[in-house]
Amino acid sequence: MYGRTDDESRRSLLMLETQRDPAHRHNESGRSRAAVYASRRRLRAAVALSGVLLLAAGLTGCAGGGTGVAPTASPSAAVPASEGGDAGAKAQELFTANKCISCHGVDLAGRVGPSTNLQKIGATQTKEQIAEQIRNGGGGMPAYKSKLSEDEVNQLADWLSSKK
Numbered sequence: 001m002y003g004r005t006d007d008e009s010r011r012s013l014l015m016l017e018t019q020r021d022p023a024h025r026h027n028e029s030g031r032s033r034a035a036v037y038a039s040r041r042r043l044r045a046a047v048a049l050s051g052v053l054l055l056a057a058g059l060t061g062c063a064g065g066g067t068g069v070a071p072t073a074s075p076s077a078a079v080p081a082s083e084g085g086d087a088g089a090k091a092q093e094l095f096t097a098n099k100c101i102s103c104h105g106v107d108l109a110g111r112v113g114p115s116t117n118l119q120k121i122g123a124t125q126t127k128e129q130i131a132e133q134i135r136n137g138g139g140g141m142p143a144y145k146s147k148l149s150e151d152e153v154n155q156l157a158d159w160l161s162s163k164k
Helices: 006-020 033-060 086-097 127-136 150-161
Strands: none
Touching (some): 086 150
């Protein structure tokens, strides 16, 4: 073509073809559009994955298996006192021993959102509803029917239903 060698002609045609192909056009940074789009896809995937991992970490924190935050006081003083006497003290010990404080907090104010606040749970739920929640879990809370006896579930439900 016009006094060019075959190699020069091929290179010219190749340059023209790559300039027409949108995937081979380069932006200001010198990267092709395909490379820019690929890095954006990787970034979106990384952000989505980190969101899923954070959500999973938050939910497993309520599963009762984590260590949570250890109370600085003795177990009976860690949770607000109740009017139940010995039964209330036993319920407080159960509450602390089963790591309920990792989600519900030392003062029952909740640590993982508003639904974990138990300070006035007795005003909105009956003893039976509370016992059912302890047994079967739900809404991020693990079930305790295999970890607690029916008597222990009832002690916790009595104690929590007195929180009004």
